[in-house]
Amino acid sequence: MSADFSRLSLNTATTKKWSLEEAINGCVQAGIPAIGPWRDRVAEVGLDKAAALIKDAGLRVSSLCRGGFLTAIDPEGQKAALEDNRAAILEAVALGTTELFLVVGGLAPAEKDVVAARQRVAHRLEELVPFAVEHGVRLVLEPLHPMYAADRALISTLGQSLDLAAPYDASAVGVAVDTFHVWWDPELKAQIERAGRQNRIASYQICDFNLPIAADALLSRGMMGDSVIDFATISSWVRDAGYTGDIEVEIFNQEIWDADGHLTLETLKERYSSLVQPYV
Secondary structure (H helix, E strand, O other), X not given: OOOOOOOEEEEHHHHOOOOHHHHHHHHHHHOOOEEEOEHHHHHHHOHHHHHHHHHHHOXXXXXXXXXXXXXXXXXXXXXXXXXXXXXXXXXXXXXXXXXXXXXXXXXXXXXXXXXXXXXXXXXXXXXXXXHHHHOOOEEEEOOOXXXXXXXXXXXXXXXXXXXXXXXXOOOOEEEEEEHHHHOOOOOHHHHHHHHHHOOOEEEEEEOXXXXXXXXXXXXXXXXXXXXXXXXXXXXHHHHHOOOOOOEEEOOOOHHHHHOOHHHHHHHHHHHHHHHOHHHO
């Protein structure tokens, strides 16, 4: 099978040292047709300029990272979270993407009531959905690996994400399948099938799960093929569920960040073409 990069997208977290403009130019030079920017990279150049740079380069915007962090207890924190997420929705519109990732947030300071915190996520989502629908943006619930539950995301499985999305139309709330976060889940195949039946798969993100876990657990993502994830199997499940959208490579890894970005993209393409593309 010849290499086909038509669905490949670079999440800007993978080339953290690059500015948005450098990431855009890197994609163009490497023949990667889509980009998934983080909001901090967009803010560095300004929203209007970011949108123009991406459009002029002829790239698709596969998603915007990220909104979320919806678990504040105090009214001021809840108001601030809603304002930030509404701003993120408008940024997604300006950038030309319909997909806004939400990392829902962890426990509030000194909190131990996980059930109450998850309920607050559901309440904030209920408040956000009408605004997102009004602007044609889908809120993408991303389950994170359980080791991040306390501080980043109380939603740890694809099944939990689908349950949270269930009250809403699939065009309003979708889910992300991120191999790093969900590869371990014994219910993964069934939940991907469920997501496919509901047309809720909004993004497929790929990277490996490195061992040993880094001192900073956020930096334990690896290049596909460097560790334990079975990309062929998971990719085939996502394919069979009917997902035909972009496939983002999102890697948080200090060694990769320190490497030459252009070499990283070449490695990324080679691993994608051998480990993922044949199965999607």
